[in-house]
Amino acid sequence: TMSAEIAFNRSVDVDYGVAQEVAPGVRRIVANNPGPYTFLGTNTYVVGSGEVAVIDPGPADGRHLKAVADAIKGERLAYILVTHSHHDHCDGARGLQALAGGEIAAFGPTGTERGAGPPGLSYDFVDPSFVPDRKLQDGDTVKGHSFALDVLHMPGHAPDHLCFALVGKRTVFTGDHVMGWNTTAIAPPEGNLAQFLASLERLMQRHDKMFLPAHGGRI
Helix, strand or coil: CCCCCCCCCCCCCCCCCEEEEEEEEEEEEECCEEEECEECCCCEECCCCCCCCCCCCCCCCCHHHHHHHHHHCCCEEEEECCCCCHHHHHCCHHHHHHHHCCEECCCCCCCCCCCCCCCCEEECCCCCCCCCCEECCCCEEEEEEEEEEEEEECCCCCCEEEEEEEEEEEEEEEEECCCCCCCCCCCCCCCHHHHHHHHHHHHCCCCCEEEEEECCCCC
């Protein structure tokens, strides 16, 4: 029997640095860091209005961070949320904070070996020194005047991986846990397939309507 072809969404229309509304109360700004693991680039999301949260500030790219800061000019940045401490997600956090304020919130250090690959051939995509201002754990809720996000610890791609569920909207910011353009890289010891499958099961039980991933289009 032929295996079914997975229908990846790889339609390529992206304006780097432009804030686009992708769902009610959600704006997306794509960083210009395309590549084999990032597809068109890292999606930075702005959630809410007036008082906002930014999810995944992306790489330490001055133009991208300025585009994010410009998009929220006149609004208060309450939180900079980081799904996991890979460079293409967390490196811009302190730079955005310097431009626009906000508390950096993420899972924080795991106390486990990070990185992946055989000795001497480590893939250098983890920032082992990343420490947020506020550590989040499963079951927390991050709130602002116009948004509330439930924190879901979804390890598998990375041990510190968080997803953020928009309360009352059946919408989840899935980071790299579920992506529309490709399957997720699970590279031990950084990645753990058993944890990844358990996290997927947990996500499926929620019956959400829309996933907004950190790379590629919405699902």
